[in-house]
Amino acid sequence: MADVAIPRAKPQMSEASAWTQLKHNRNWLGFWFMVPAMAFLIFFLAYPLGLGIWLSFTDTRIGRVGHFIGTENYEWLWDDSIFWLSVFNTLLYTFVASALKFAVGLYLALLLNEHMPFKAMLRAMVLIPFIVPTVLSALAFWWIFDSQFSIISWSLKHLGLISQNINFLGDTTWARICVIFANIWRGVPFVAITLLAGLQTVSPSLYEAATLDGATRWQNFRYITYPLLTPIIAVVMTFSVLFTFTDFQLIWAMTRGGPVNATHLMATLSYQRAIIAGQLGEGAAISSAMIPFLLAAIMVSWFGLQRRKWQQGESND
Amino acid sequence: MTDLPTSRIDLKAVLHGSAPTVAKDDHSEGMSYLQSVPRRLVTLYLPLAIIVVVLLFPFYWMALTSVKPDEQLLDLDKYNPFWTWNPTFKHFHKLLFESYYPYWLWNTMYVAICATVLSIIASVFAAYAIVRLRYKGANLVGGLIFLAYLVPPSILFIPLATVVYQYGLFDSPLALILTYPTILIPFSTWLLMGYFKTIPFELEECALIDGASRWQILIKIVVPLAIPGLISAFIFCFTLCWNEFIYALTFLQSTSNKTVPVAIVNEFVDGDIYRWGSLMAGALAGSLPLVILYAFFVEHYVSAMTGAVKE
Numbered sequence: 001m002a003d004v005a006i007p008r009a010k011p012q013m014s015e016a017s018a019w020t021q022l023k024h025n026r027n028w029l030g031f032w033f034m035v036p037a038m039a040f041l042i043f044f045l046a047y048p049l050g051l052g053i054w055l056s057f058t059d060t061r062i063g064r065v066g067h068f069i070g071t072e073n074y075e076w077l078w079d080d081s082i083f084w085l086s087v088f089n090t091l092l093y094t095f096v097a098s099a100l101k102f103a104v105g106l107y108l109a110l111l112l113n114e115h116m117p118f119k120a121m122l123r124a125m126v127l128i129p130f131i132v133p134t135v136l137s138a139l140a141f142w143w144i145f146d147s148q149f150s151i152i153s154w155s156l157k158h159l160g161l162i163s164q165n166i167n168f169l170g171d172t173t174w175a176r177i178c179v180i181f182a183n184i185w186r187g188v189p190f191v192a193i194t195l196l197a198g199l200q201t202v203s204p205s206l207y208e209a210a211t212l213d214g215a216t217r218w219q220n221f222r223y224i225t226y227p228l229l230t231p232i233i234a235v236v237m238t239f240s241v242l243f244t245f246t247d248f249q250l251i252w253a254m255t256r257g258g259p260v261n262a263t264h265l266m267a268t269l270s271y272q273r274a275i276i277a278g279q280l281g282e283g284a285a286i287s288s289a290m291i292p293f294l295l296a297a298i299m300v301s302w303f304g305l306q307r308r309k310w311q312q313g314e315s316n317d
Numbered sequence: 318m319t320d321l322p323t324s325r326i327d328l329k330a331v332l333h334g335s336a337p338t339v340a341k342d343d344h345s346e347g348m349s350y351l352q353s354v355p356r357r358l359v360t361l362y363l364p365l366a367i368i369v370v371v372l373l374f375p376f377y378w379m380a381l382t383s384v385k386p387d388e389q390l391l392d393l394d395k396y397n398p399f400w401t402w403n404p405t406f407k408h409f410h411k412l413l414f415e416s417y418y419p420y421w422l423w424n425t426m427y428v429a430i431c432a433t434v435l436s437i438i439a440s441v442f443a444a445y446a447i448v449r450l451r452y453k454g455a456n457l458v459g460g461l462i463f464l465a466y467l468v469p470p471s472i473l474f475i476p477l478a479t480v481v482y483q484y485g486l487f488d489s490p491l492a493l494i495l496t497y498p499t500i501l502i503p504f505s506t507w508l509l510m511g512y513f514k515t516i517p518f519e520l521e522e523c524a525l526i527d528g529a530s531r532w533q534i535l536i537k538i539v540v541p542l543a544i545p546g547l548i549s550a551f552i553f554c555f556t557l558c559w560n561e562f563i564y565a566l567t568f569l570q571s572t573s574n575k576t577v578p579v580a581i582v583n584e585f586v587d588g589d590i591y592r593w594g595s596l597m598a599g600a601l602a603g604s605l606p607l608v609i610l611y612a613f614f615v616e617h618y619v620s621a622m623t624g625a626v627k628e
Binding site for chain 1: 357361364368369371372373376378379382390391398399435436438439440445447450451452455458462465467468469470471473474475476477478479495496498503506531556560562563566567577579581593596597600601603604607608611612615618619622
């Protein structure tokens with residue numbers, strides 16, 4: 001059999017035409033397989049990303065082609081107190097919401113990791129806020145925080161704690177607290193379930209050994225759980241920070257940036273300036289101004305991850 | 318990126334509480350006997366109950382509001398606000414027969430399914446090529462796709478609006494079907510790359526020796542073996558589409574073309590003081606399909622979610 005097969009195979013090898021090259025060469029095949037995904041990402045992601053930065057240097061409006069005006073949009077924003085207010089709001093929102101999401105999420109993950117009845121059902125229920133579309137749950141919060149018919153005001157009044165309805169979304173401080181609360185409410189399940197996944201890889205024998213050595217519960221957490229969990233915490237928190245920073249829909253459904261711009265984030269302000277007011281150039285400048293912050297967040301997590309490689313038993317290069 | 322501990326996670330175990338095999342192979346009770354019942358009550362059940370109640374209360378409130386008669390909605394002193402004895406389906410009736418709600422529901426579903434199917438097809442090819450063809454620069458492309466995952470829609474919607482307008486797609490569902498994959502492809506490619514990596518090389522080598530082409534290998538061997546991964550990617554992408562707001566808000570204009578989230582925020586919020594019932598009914602009806610889907614595929618959801626942060 002062998003002496004028959006070999007002569008047949010040889011001519012095929014030498015006849016590798018351009019067409020078979022295209023069909024069988026690893027690199028060309030890879031290229032063909034990548035075409036659909038790449039087409040989407042180039043036309044609707046990479047190109048608009050570049051276009052957005054270009055638009056921020058023009059005076060484009062809706063329905064009118066813009067001209068290059070240099071950094072005028074940015075100079076304009078530099079003197080715009082509403083823009084700086086939105087930057088402040090965004091940083092406050094991101095920082096407070098992410099920190100609390102992390103704290104509550106980690107706590108919830110630790111609780112869910114305990115042995116108890118109805119465990120699977122509880123875990124499934126916890127994730128529901130993450131499944132329901134943000135806008136729709138934001139509407140529920142809008143109703144819960146209604147100035148006249150808020151169930152919270154009603155309950156507090158009947159408990160005798162307050163005498164007047166709280167103007168939840170009409171007062172600047174309360175409005176900020178409310179949107180941050182709604183954001184935490186939605187983010188906690190994601191953080192908790194992903195951290196829970198990480199927790200389950202920690203072997204209980206580590207805790208048993210530590211407890212025999214006299215470690216307290218806090219020491220168990222601080223010196224076993226936390227170090228083993230840091231890599232996954234880094235990833236989860238990067239995502240959390242990124243999506244909180246660029247949040248739009250929650251704010252838009254609950255306050256639309258009001259009262260007196262107290263809850264305007266950079267994303268909502270750019271929507272208002274670009275689409276509602278029609279100043280595409282200025283809106284693009286606001287959203288481009290988010291990029292440095294996002295890069296900073298990505299870098300922090302990237303280097304955070306690099307540092308932790310040794311914990312997986314890999315070489316620390 | 319780097320290998321994280323999640324890659325060793327048994328996903329079923331995450332939900333069902335049976336700790337992964339590494340953790341408890343001796344079937345021991347662990348150290349739980351060290352805690353007395355009252356102590357567990359205070360440190361575990363009480364905080365857990367509070368958190369779960371807070372997490373689920375908005376849904377209870379949404380559901381209750383959507384079946385309350387109008388006069389009970391606004392009179393908190395005469396009726397107990399936490400319950401109603403005479404539920405009404407008036408708000409749902411209004412929603413279904415006196416508004417565009419069925420259209421919006423249909424639009425949302427149509428856009429979500431089309432965008433998801435397109436993205437999954439593109440992602441299967443891309444993930445297979447990156448993981449198994451290992452062409453020149455595959456790792457670099459993998460990294461770039463991960464970076465694409467980190468580009469948020471809120472910095473893309475302004476330039477995309479001009480692009481959509483130039484292509485003549487403004488106010489058409491096609492605008493959403495073509496732009497949603499930019500959110501979905503990076504996510505599902507990374508998820509599927511993880512699944513494809515677990516399929517043994519030997520299977521493909523056997524098929525190659527038997528004369529199968531790469532295309533046949535992909536369709537007849539790799540894809541059938543990665544079905545759980547595909548389901549995860551599919552339902553997660555579907556949820557992301559359903560949830561998407563800013564593109565739909567920017568690219569769609571006419572009332573009958575809108576998707577549920579956008580339409581509810583824009584069309585139902587009028588001056589009517591009695592709007593709350595139908596608003597909550599709309600929010601509930603818009604969430605239910607996803608919650609039902611979730612109830613059937615809980616494990617796949619969790620695997621998609623932990624898969625998203627895995628690599």
